[in-house]
Amino acid sequence: MMGKTTETSFIECSEGNVGYELAGPLDGEAVVLVHGLVGNKAMWSPLFELLAEAGCRVLRFDLYG
Numbered sequence: 107m108m109g110k111t112t113e114t115s116f117i118e119c120s121e122g123n124v125g126y127e128l129a130g131p132l133d134g135e136a137v138v139l140v141h142g143l144v145g146n147k148a149m150w151s152p153l154f155e156l157l158a159e160a161g162c163r164v165l166r167f168d169l170y171g
Contacts (some may be wrong), residue, residue: 127166129158139166 112127127147138155139150147166157164 116130128165134161134163137162137164
């Protein structure tokens, strides 16, 4: 997966749509990456890819705002 981009999906929530990406095997250990008040899900790109390659099921998403 290194160097590849995953496709962003969207889910409709009560306050609007949220973009998210999932990667890694379905049976991998779950890891959720949440950015702080500044930034977006892209800040996790290197770690997101490494964790997925290591066999984790990884979720990263954008917070509102």
